[in-house]
Amino acid sequence: MTQKQEQLSKNQQIVLNIIEKAKGPLKAYSILYNVQKRGIKAPLQVYRALEKLIEIGKIHKIESKNAFIACKNSDCEISKATAFSICNNCEHVKEIKNTKLSKYLSNFVDNSGMKYKKYNLEFFGLCKDCKLKQ
Amino acid sequence: MTQKQEQLSKNQQIVLNIIEKAKGPLKAYSILYNVQKRGIKAPLQVYRALEKLIEIGKIHKIESKNAFIACKNSDCEISKATAFSICNNCEHVKEIKNTKLSKYLSNFVDNSGMKYKKYNLEFFGLCKDCKLKQ
DNA sequence: ATAACAAACGTTATATTATAACAAATTAAG
DNA sequence: CTTAATTTGTTATAATATAACGTTTGTTAT
Numbered sequence: 001m002t003q004k005q006e007q008l009s010k011n012q013q014i015v016l017n018i019i020e021k022a023k024g025p026l027k028a029y030s031i032l033y034n035v036q037k038r039g040i041k042a043p044l045q046v047y048r049a050l051e052k053l054i055e056i057g058k059i060h061k062i063e064s065k066n067a068f069i070a071c072k073n074s075d076c077e078i079s080k081a082t083a084f085s086i087c088n089n090c091e092h093v094k095e096i097k098n099t100k101l102s103k104y105l106s107n108f109v110d111n112s113g114m115k116y117k118k119y120n121l122e123f124f125g126l127c128k129d130c131k132l133k134q
Numbered sequence: 135m136t137q138k139q140e141q142l143s144k145n146q147q148i149v150l151n152i153i154e155k156a157k158g159p160l161k162a163y164s165i166l167y168n169v170q171k172r173g174i175k176a177p178l179q180v181y182r183a184l185e186k187l188i189e190i191g192k193i194h195k196i197e198s199k200n201a202f203i204a205c206k207n208s209d210c211e212i213s214k215a216t217a218f219s220i221c222n223n224c225e226h227v228k229e230i231k232n233t234k235l236s237k238y239l240s241n242f243v244d245n246s247g248m249k250y251k252k253y254n255l256e257f258f259g260l261c262k263d264c265k266l267k268q
Numbered sequence: 269a270t271a272a273c274a275a276a277c278g279t280t281a282t283a284t285t286a287t288a289a290c291a292a293a294t295t296a297a298g
Numbered sequence: 299c300t301t302a303a304t305t306t307g308t309t310a311t312a313a314t315a316t317a318a319c320g321t322t323t324g325t326t327a328t
Contacts, residue, residue, distance in 0.1 A: 009276055009323090028314065042279065047315065052276090063197035064254065066285095066314065085244060088251075096244055104238060108257070110219060110230055116259035117222075120198065123242070125250035143295090143305055162285065176308065181286065186305090200285065200314095270328090277322065285314065293306065298299105 014038050015049035016070070019059055025067035025093050054079060062086070062093055064122050073097045080118045081106055087127035096123070142186075148172050149183035150204070153193055159201035159227050188213060196220070196227055198256050207231045214252045215240055221261035223268075230257070 008016065018034050019026055026034075032046045040046060050068055053059045057078040059068050064086065071079070072095050083096040083105075105119050126134070142150065152168050153160055160168075166180045174180060184202055187193040191212040193202050198220065205213070206229050217230040217239075239253050260268070 011277075043315070044280095044317090045276095045278075048276075063256075085248065085250060098245060101242065105255075108235065110257075111232060112262070114219065114259065114262065116219065116257035118258040119255060120258075121239075121253060121255045122197075123244075123250035124252040124254075125248065128246070128248065145306075177286070178288090178308085179306075182305080271326100272328100273324100273326080275322100275324070277320105279319090279321105281317085283314100283316065285312100287312070288310085290309095291307090293304105295302100295304070297302080 009049075009052075011040060011045055012049045012052050014040060015046060016053055016058055019053075019068055020070045022070075024091070025062045025065060025069040027065075027067050031068070060084075060095070060120075062122070063120060065091075065093070067093075069093060069095070071095065082119070083121040083123070085123045085125070085127070087130055088124055089126055089130040092127050092129075094127075096121075143183075145174060145179055146183045146186050148174060149180060150187055150192055153187075153202055154204045156204075158225070159196050159199060159203040161199075161201045165202070194218075194229070194254075196256070197254060199225075199227070201227075203227060203229070205229065216253070217255040217257070219257045219259070219261070221264055222258055223260055223264040226261050226263075228261075230255075 014035050015031060018031055028043065028046050028050065031050075032040065032043055035046070050059065050061075054061060054068075055078075057071055059070055060079055060082050061068055062084060069084075081102050083098070083101060085094050085096055086092070101121075105121065107115075108119075109115050148169050149165060152165055162177065162180050162184065165184075166174065166177055169180070184193065184195075188195060188202075189212075191205055193204055194213055194216050195202055196218060203218075215236045217232070217235060219228050219230055220226070235255075239255065241249075242253075243249050
């Protein structure tokens with residue numbers, strides 16, 4: 001019983017469901033194949049839903065993978081502050097929920113005195129499972 | 135007189151020159167158009183050079199833009215730790231050189247105790263010029 | 269309730285970004 | 299020199315993403 005999903009349109013709902021059920025990030029065309037039985041036929045329908053879902057913070061794009069993942073973090077309001085860990089071996093992706101980190105980055109001021117409204121951080125390494133197996 | 139460039143191959147050299155001369159990040163196909171007079175004819179030739187240049191840390195990929203920029207930061211050895219600021223208005227991109235930030239992120243340990251080998255951070259906001267103009 | 273507007277939809281076509289596969293040429297090392 | 303590794307050239311194609319158009323649905327204000 002998630003709240004505030006009644007405002008999503010039909011296609012947005014379908015695409016979000018697929019992404020939320022997935023274990024990891026999904027690519028746009030893989031989403032497309034998965035939702036064809038539900039009436040979505042064209043890439044653009046998927047991309048439009050993705051765009052909206054990103055806008056309202058329900059999902060994030062993993063830029064280094066061109067893939068999309070459900071937001072598990074109520075803190076990153078409207079995707080202004082996102083951080084992920086990505087396993088180089090099994091490609092497992094996890095959203096990092098760390099208050100210190102997000103505070104540090106949200107308040108970061110560069111050498112020229114600039115502050116930023118938004119950031120996206122991607123960490124790469126081996127996840128615990130893959131570290132053990134090696 | 136940059137050092138250590140004698141080891142680059144012809145195509146790698148050509149592509150690097152274009153990227154280093156550019157004011158901002160370049161897209162692969164824009165690089166291609168720019169180097170056709172110098173004998174590079176196919177996308178793959180560009181992508182291969184890009185791959186190598188990234189590998190040896192001469193350039194970075196701006197993931198959110200699918201574009202490539204020369205490394206201006208001798209500190210980010212072999213691109214293990216990259217941070218950029220990106221202007222939402224004029225699309226100006228700048229590599230952030232900030233020792234505190236890079237130390238903070240390189241030493242970051244997440245809630246599960248994981249440390250990471252590599253990260254890429256992209257900040258978004260308005261650059262100084264665009265802030266003034268608004 | 270309905271006119272006016274905004275948001276979402278469906279569809280076709282196409283643009284943009286990136287890689288596969290294979291053979292030839294070049295370079296580096298033993 | 300010759301073997302191995304890297305780089306090159308080339309053609310084809312895969313994968314990712316958007317343009318443009320007209321229609322339908324949903325919202326809001328009267």
